[in-house]
Amino acid sequence: MQKYKCTISYDGTLFSGYQVQPNKRTIQSEIEKALGKMHKGQEIKITASGRTDAGVHAKGQVFHFQSPLAIPLPNWEKGLNAMLPDDISVLDIEQAASDFHARFDAVGKEYRYFLSRAEKRDPFSRNYAYYYPFPLNYDVIREAAQLFIGTHDFTSFCSAKTEVVDKIRTIREIEFYEEDDKLIFKFVGNGFLYNMVRIIMGTLLEAGSGKKSPAEMRDILDKKDRGAAGKTAPGHGLYLWKVHY
């Protein structure tokens, strides 16, 4: 058996998220179906760096799997891409050490969140950016964002459904930049809790629109209460950009 590390991109629009669910079209199930075909029906399970929710996209999701097949790497990529639907694409596949684990070995992740700031609603970005044409004070957002940098208990910034006990995470970077009519936020950290990027994003929008002051960010962190933070920004603006190993 050889272990492989595979990097993929997907358009999350038509998926019920990453993880296998009965009778739902998910990224994991489509990939396992494609691998099953390549293995003449043998079931091949994959393990990703983490899940993504319905509508959430990926530019660099990573998973690992094991296979008894002896196929040269370029053929792996071609073969898998030929079997996959056109909203998932294999970007890279490489041999991995037998103890490599896509989730446990990840030392950091980068997400990006796309806002559409177009004056007119743009049909082409409806599934790829959150349309937010309202006034925003970028200086205030920048100030608020800085208060998340570092190591904090992010209980207030994760879904109440989060099952993990340890809610301490380190955020290394939150930056944003303009590209055409998009405002793109970059989040880099050692790991993110369930819905964490989307709740921070929603809270930054409340700061930028004057509903919360930047200083409140610290109070919200201290409260350790999901109810204290802002709304969860929609999934379709979010991209899992890169997994660091």
Add this chain to the structure above:
Amino acid sequence: MQKYKCTISYDGTLFSGYQVQPNKRTIQSEIEKALGKMHKGQEIKITASGRTDAGVHAKGQVFHFQSPLAIPLPNWEKGLNAMLPDDISVLDIEQAASDFHARFDAVGKEYRYFLSRAEKRDPFSRNYAYYYPFPLNYDVIREAAQLFIGTHDFTSFCSAKTEVVDKIRTIREIEFYEEDDKLIFKFVGNGFLYNMVRIIMGTLLEAGSGKKSPAEMRDILDKKDRGAAGKTAPGHGLYLWKVHY
């Protein structure tokens, strides 16, 4: 009754083209449905600059309609956008002269055709650009494109189903430029026959990949036979960009 000129953008992916067809989701039927709602059920017919096929997009389609309602222009735009599905967006609406006609008054049109030249298949452009990663000689394409400029009989470059008798059209410009991993072709002319841009595009690709010589373009025009030209490039790479009045 007041006549209005309306400019819209749409993502053609989920439409069976522009024109009303029974039991199909079309751009015209969605707009007429939205206008019907604004007129409390009264049927309002629209007339566009021309049809677009299934999967074809628009950045600046234009239509006209008449209405008995006295609504200020900004409210027309807001009202219509609120009633329309999110894959159609009103960009502009203005009052028009009572004899304005979106189709007959058009003096020219601009289309653009998007090729994806990405090394890896990109899930995000699968509906918005024709994935063509194969080698292309850009100089040869430029040479071939020049032979279409001017006034010609385009019988060889329109669908055999074309019903109009006069197949003489004038192409003013065919240019292309690179943007990220896209190669974007711009076609400007006084009017285009059914499938004409897509057939010229398909034929330019055959020139660029060495299957046809640039000089053959003139022979194909002379033959007045659809069978002499190249394949019809897929609809999802095509955008009706602008209508000139």
